[in-house]
Amino acid sequence: MKLVHVAVGVVARGSNIFTTLRAKDAHQGGKWEFPGGKVESGETVTDALTRELAEEIGIDVLSSEPLILIEHDYGDKRVKLDVHRVTQFTGEPHGKEGQPSRWQPVNELRAEDFPEANVAIIQALMEATK
Numbered sequence: 001m002k003l004v005h006v007a008v009g010v011v012a013r014g015s016n017i018f019t020t021l022r023a024k025d026a027h028q029g030g031k032w033e034f035p036g037g038k039v040e041s042g043e044t045v046t047d048a049l050t051r052e053l054a055e056e057i058g059i060d061v062l063s064s065e066p067l068i069l070i071e072h073d074y075g076d077k078r079v080k081l082d083v084h085r086v087t088q089f090t091g092e093p094h095g096k097e098g099q100p101s102r103w104q105p106v107n108e109l110r111a112e113d114f115p116e117a118n119v120a121i122i123q124a125l126m127e128a129t130k
Contacts, residue, residue, distance in 0.1 A: 001078050007048035008036035008083040010067055010121065011059065011093055015129060017109065018093045020057065021100040027077055028115035034083070045082045053086070058096040062088035068124045072117035083121055
């Protein structure tokens, strides 16, 4: 089974995190997620993150730092999530593709609202805010 490499952005403003809702017909549809997308061939994770966040939520990433690397097998799909905390950006994040979006305090992120692979991201964010 092919491994899908994904650049994921944890966009923070203070203790609030920006999340978007996956389309119902998408893999893990109807769950909240941290925005991002596939790393294309020949593209760095940073380049993919910058491109995906501009396309999906309308921001320009000025700086980011690695947060966590996760490999997860859903049974029907394997993902490698290269998660970066977006530390500086311009623009106001919004669901540019029409997807619902929200800012949420880190301590209100609930694992059951997210795809399984995202649970480790929530745990890393909780640890970082202790």
